[in-house]
Amino acid sequence: MSDFQRICLVHYHEIGLKGHNRATFEMRLLKNLEVILAEYPLVTIHRIAGRLCVFLKEGTSYEVANACADAIKDVPGVARVSCGYKCRRDMQEMGRLAVLALSEAGDFGSFKVAARRNHTDFPIDSMQMNREIGAALCDAYPEKAVRMKDPDVTVGVEVVQNAVYIYARSIRGIGGLPVGSSGKVMCLMSSGIDSPVALWRIARRGAVCLGVHFSGRPQTLDTSEFLVDDIAHVLEKTGCVARVYVVPLGDYQREISVVAPPALRIILYRRLMFKVAERLARREGCGALVTGESLGQVASQTLENLRATDAAVEMPVFRPLIGTDKVDIIDMAQTLGTFEISSMEAPDCCTLFMPRSPETHAKLEDVLAAEALYPIDQWVEELADMAEPHDYVCPAYKRKKVKVEE
Numbered sequence: 218m219s220d221f222q223r224i225c226l227v228h229y230h231e232i233g234l235k236g237h238n239r240a241t242f243e244m245r246l247l248k249n250l251e252v253i254l255a256e257y258p259l260v261t262i263h264r265i266a267g268r269l270c271v272f273l274k275e276g277t278s279y280e281v282a283n284a285c286a287d288a289i290k291d292v293p294g295v296a297r298v299s300c301g302y303k304c305r306r307d308m309q310e311m312g313r314l315a316v317l318a319l320s321e322a323g324d325f326g327s328f329k330v331a332a333r334r335n336h337t338d339f340p341i342d343s344m345q346m347n348r349e350i351g352a353a354l355c356d357a358y359p360e361k362a363v364r365m366k367d368p369d370v371t372v373g374v375e376v377v378q379n380a381v382y383i384y385a386r387s388i389r390g391i392g393g394l395p396v397g398s399s400g401k402v403m404c405l406m407s408s409g410i411d412s413p414v415a416l417w418r419i420a421r422r423g424a425v426c427l428g429v430h431f432s433g434r435p436q437t438l439d440t441s442e443f444l445v446d447d448i449a450h451v452l453e454k455t456g457c458v459a460r461v462y463v464v465p466l467g468d469y470q471r472e473i474s475v476v477a478p479p480a481l482r483i484i485l486y487r488r489l490m491f492k493v494a495e496r497l498a499r500r501e502g503c504g505a506l507v508t509g510e511s512l513g514q515v516a517s518q519t520l521e522n523l524r525a526t527d528a529a530v531e532m533p534v535f536r537p538l539i540g541t542d543k544v545d546i547i548d549m550a551q552t553l554g555t556f557e558i559s560s561m562e563a564p565d566c567c568t569l570f571m572p573r574s575p576e577t578h579a580k581l582e583d584v585l586a587a588e589a590l591y592p593i594d595q596w597v598e599e600l601a602d603m604a605e606p607h608d609y610v611c612p613a614y615k616r617k618k619v620k621v622e623e
């Protein structure tokens with residue numbers, strides 16, 4: 218066994234993490250990372266001086282370590298991740314590993330050393346460490362410039378207790394809070410572009426996200442269900458989705474289309490979706506619904522229509538994209554990796570039995586009068602019971618048992 222180890226050092230923002238909150242936050246992030254990084258050669262993850270240190274197995278290549286860091290950076294709660302080594306408190310060894318870490322940091326023109334010690338029992342102070350390790354790096358890289366202001370790479374050297382942590386490649390994380398630190402929500406997921414982005418933004422704030430997808434089945438094919446499953450697999454990589462319920466809405470939409478004034482159909486479909494989502498949310502102990510709506514984006518997203526759908530439920534409805542332009546949502550979907558899946562053609566249950574001119578300024582009393590023609594409460598119960606759960610990897614979620622038919 219060599220006396221140095223390859224590590225990824227995970228940094229998180231410390232704002233709002235005072236008192237006992239902090240330990241809960243760190244443990245949550247640690248547990249999430251343990252599960253999300255299952256395919257990487259990890260030895261263990263420890264809490265060290267306000268960081269998490271991911272230890273990689275001996276013999277792990279720097280390509281694998283870098284891939285592991287790339288996976289870490291996308292996990293909610295991670296502000297920054299750095300690649301490097303843990304070693305003994307020995308200046309020669311520290312110099313050697315600083316050279317190695319820098320050689321693995323990719324292309325760079327300039328660098329500096331930022332050393333610090335958490336324990337003053339280490340006899341060499343940070344100024345002297347900067348000088349000595351800087352000298353070792355200058356010997357190894359005579360052609361590179363030392364720059365104190367805005368260098369391409371900063372070589373971090375941290376003496377903590379009996380060990381030293383040295384890193385060079387450092388990448389920004391997506392920030393936010395670890396999933397599982399902000400309760401649970403139920404997200405309405407179409408197979409479109411917006412809803413996965415909305416879900417992700419709430420997950421990034423620490424909420425455990427469950428989804429519900431309404432398909433047009435049996436009146437349409439089940440293509441959208443496969444797309445939603447593909448989207449959930451993308452979100453699962455960072456622990457952002459726990460479970461998605463699929464609800465076949467087609468027959469109920471047909472019923473609505475038979476009697477209701479055509480202009481109100483979409484609002485009635487949507488109110489039914491919200492009610493079923495709320496029922497499932499209550500069963501799961503969720504505190505809010507989440508949608509991908511953006512003000513004025515399409516006919517059903519006017520203020521009046523948003524109000525008419527909100528009035529269908531008691532739970533708060535969060536719309537993280539309400540003030541976001543489509544182009545920006547598309548950018549986020551591309552970064553997230555869901556854009557291509559969302560761009561595929563699938564029958565959208567909202568457009569099933571689509572009227573020629575949907576109402577854009579629905580009056581709540583008209584909507585309620587139209588809805589009174591149907592046994593809505595019974596439908597909501599039936600649809601919630603029909604909902605098929607699909608499970609994904611989300612360490613913060615404790616699975617609820619689902620009623621199994623006798």
Ligand code: ATP
Nearest residue numbers: 405406407409410411412429430431508509510566
């Ligand atoms: P998206 O890109 O998310 O589909 P959109 O711009 O196409 O959004 P709508 O189709 O009006 O807009 O949907 C608005 C929101 O309603 C969606 O973001 C989603 O939260 C919810 N929603 C729409 N269709 C469905 C569905 N079939 N199943 C579950 N939720 C849906």
Ligand code: MG
Nearest residue numbers: 407408409565
């Ligand atoms: Mg849509």
